[in-house]
Amino acid sequence: MNDTSREGVIALGERFDFGIHQTFIAESQQCLEDTSVRTLVVNLARTQFIDSAALGMLIQLKKKCDNANKSLVISNAKGSVKDTLEIANIQKMITMR
Numbered sequence: 001m002n003d004t005s006r007e008g009v010i011a012l013g014e015r016f017d018f019g020i021h022q023t024f025i026a027e028s029q030q031c032l033e034d035t036s037v038r039t040l041v042v043n044l045a046r047t048q049f050i051d052s053a054a055l056g057m058l059i060q061l062k063k064k065c066d067n068a069n070k071s072l073v074i075s076n077a078k079g080s081v082k083d084t085l086e087i088a089n090i091q092k093m094i095t096m097r
Contacts, residue, residue: 007073008037013046016081018053028061032068040065045076050084062094073097 008031010024031040042058044050058074065072073095077085085096 006036006038007041008034008039009041009043011043011046015049016044016047016054017049017051021053021057024057028064032064032070037070039071039073041073041075043075044078044081047077047081048079050081055084055088055090058090058094071095 010027010031012020012024016024028040031037040061042061058072062072074085074090075097077096082096085091090096
């Protein structure tokens with residue numbers, strides 16, 4: 001967690017797909033339960049592949065963040081990952097930076 005900005009960062013590896021579902025849920029839940037975290041950041045700097053399961057996980061996380069009065073941000077998406085997110089119009093639901 002970044003103490004100065006009260007962000008909980010979930011840094012993902014090369015693939016964001018159903019194979020990391022359990023890890024993603026566990027890390028997300030830890031940030032959601034941390035009362036000092038105001039913003040969850042999904043860092044895709046290393047991510048080269050994203051599939052529809054990952055899009056679903058992001059949407060579910062957005063709902064959980066809304067229920068917990070926390071913000072969700074996707075950061076550092078690039079290349080085909082960024083293209084996939086934009087085609088899915090994820091930026092209409094989740095802030096991308």
